[in-house]
Amino acid sequence: MDDQVLIRLQNWVTNSGLGEGDRLPPERTLCTELGVSRADLRKAYLVLEADGQLTRSVGRGTFLAKPKRPQRGDGMKRTIMSLAETTSPLEAMNARMVVEPQIAQLAAMHATPKQLQELARLSDQMRDATSWSRYEELDRDFHEMIAEAAGNSLLGAVHKIINRVRLVVVWRKLDTTDQRPPATYHSFAEHDAILAALQARNGEQAYAAMQAHLDSTLAMMTAPRTGGFQ
Amino acid sequence: MDDQVLIRLQNWVTNSGLGEGDRLPPERTLCTELGVSRADLRKAYLVLEADGQLTRSVGRGTFLAKPKRPQRGDGMKRTIMSLAETTSPLEAMNARMVVEPQIAQLAAMHATPKQLQELARLSDQMRDATSWSRYEELDRDFHEMIAEAAGNSLLGAVHKIINRVRLVVVWRKLDTTDQRPPATYHSFAEHDAILAALQARNGEQAYAAMQAHLDSTLAMMTAPRTGGFQ
DNA sequence: CCTCAGAAATTGGTTGACCATTTTTACACG
DNA sequence: CGTGTAAAAATGGTCAACCAATTTCTGAGG
Incomplete structure (x- = not known):
């Protein structure tokens, strides 16, 4: 009742x-x-x-509140918060590396032209971001847009959960000297490579590009005293 | 407050x-x-x-209520129910095929002897199941135990979400003549193959065996008028 | 000593009046 | 006509008394 x-x-x-x-x-x-x-x-x-x-x-x-991408209010806030309490940063990144390359591969086949256009716009905006927090927000949108473009709503929701848990759990490097991502920030070129593979409708290439991007991010997390964040 | x-x-x-x-x-x-x-x-x-x-x-x-496998009460019921409303059976199966083979691969490296023993016990019990619903329950435990054995709590939770959504969404073939899984049911041998690969600590083999199992299940779902359920 | 009906206590559930904060309106003053 | 201030209305929040279902206690009957 x-x-x-x-x-x-x-x-x-x-x-x-x-x-x-x-x-x-x-x-x-x-x-x-x-x-x-x-x-x-x-x-x-x-x-x-x-x-x-x-x-x-x-x-x-x-x-x-927020209507979100999968327009139906989904109510996964409590799930995310609960999982974030029992997940380590390394676990979060490993979970990402299991799911996201395959999502990119699917997106290469399923993405609509409009979605590719939106991804290109996000990529440009990231280069212009004037603060790390703004960049972080755009990066999140970029990855979630790819997950949406994979054309599987359940997979998109799962990716979102992993990504949001990761945002809660992963520390940001506080000793970065820059106030904003430098022009040579590694993720810029990697995002472009992913986008290029998607535009070329090349699934294997998108898979590899996403994997390389996550590898590079993980290396950045592991290696102390340098660079940025994701 | x-x-x-x-x-x-x-x-x-x-x-x-x-x-x-x-x-x-x-x-x-x-x-x-x-x-x-x-x-x-x-x-x-x-x-x-x-x-x-x-x-x-x-x-x-x-x-x-249930203390569950990840003993911390997780509170993902509402997430699962909400996702189940916007997920098709095919989406649920495809999401499984993205995640579960890699989980099996990880489990080959991370599973403890006790977990392998538990999997063997579940496999035996499935053969003895006297009803489809009992088999379904054991099958769910078998797959969730593998996800737990992968040693990544976030990945385990994600797998659980996908699997529970699938259980809500996927219809059971109602025209099966049998009241219980027949002795020759395809999943029995496939589960054994997965288990054998895990015991052999062979990640690639576990990946392939899980993929074959899900392929076979999907084929069963697609092909009309025959066989069972998963 | 056992059984069982009925009263008493326990416990989660519900309702209506009341409280605190914010917005809207009224109106006096310039 | 504008403006500021106080009263009034609107709205979410809270609390204490009461309700309903269940369990536990009690004592008579056998």
Whole structure:
């Protein structure tokens, strides 16, 4: 009976056409509209809030959070946080190296022209990033876009989990002298190589390029006292 | 302030040494012990219950659920259910084929003798299974044990997500004439081949054997009107 | 000593009134 | 017409009393 309320609420939200940051009706209104008690509605809100799918603040209202790439709110925040507590940086990188090269190979076959265009745009933006945190954000988008382009939503979600866990777990090198990625940063050329392989629709080459990129990143993590971050 | 209660509760549970099915103290007791209001404790209970980590029933009490293989309660139930709604059977199988052969390869290097022994026991039990549902359960344990033996907890969790999503999504062939797997069921020999490769510590062979097993299963799914399930 | 019905205690679940914060409105003042 | 301030409304959050299901205790009957 409790899951039922959550389902009805999620259906209501998707059918209402509300997007990121939009405000939901007040609890007292929505609960009568859904035909449930206010307490039951609040319980459903609570688990959605724990998953990071909405935010609430007294006096202001209840608002939808990020709509994300797989547009359905997925509710994997708690999974990611829980896994991050029991995962080492090396495990996170190794998991990446198992999954991502094959994802790149699939993407070479499945990526749409629009997705390739978006990847090229991200690659350019990364070169222009004026801070490490901005670069990190774009890099995350780049890799997640490739996973989306692989054309398997489950694989994309799994990649996202691994990548997000890694972002929580992997330390950033704090002793970098630069405030932003230098023009010669190794990942720039490696990202270009991956993108070129995808554009050439060459699966094996994309696999190898992604593997090389991750190898290089792992080496950067392992080797002390130099270079950047991913 | 709300996550804080959840953390404290989880710490309390892990430090209390309670195991599967054990009963927690009554709400009114535990909330004073943790120094929080009963309402706050119930909110924490609610999200844990939504993740399937505990069950409650009025008059009886609150009980811990399955302790699971990665003993830390992981809270990925909602992730699995959400992904299952947007994943097709073919996607689920393809995701498996990306991840599981490499997991088998890693397991060949990392599995402990005790894990290999457990795998052998599961393989025997599968041959003796007297119903499809019992076989299905043992098969799931067999594959998850291999993932655990790969020695990467994040990879293990990812495999578990894929496998659980697949179990929700993939239909079972209902027109099977047999009530239980026949003695000649293809998976028996394939499981043995995987196990043999693991015991021989032969990574490439384990990779190939797992790939062959999944290929055969996929073929079984695709080919109409015959055979069983996995 | 055993059995079993019924009362009492225990325990999770629910409801409605009330609280705290924010936004909106009203209105006086310049 | 603008502006600032206080009152009013709106909205999410909290709490204590009460409800319902279950278990445990008690004592009479045999």
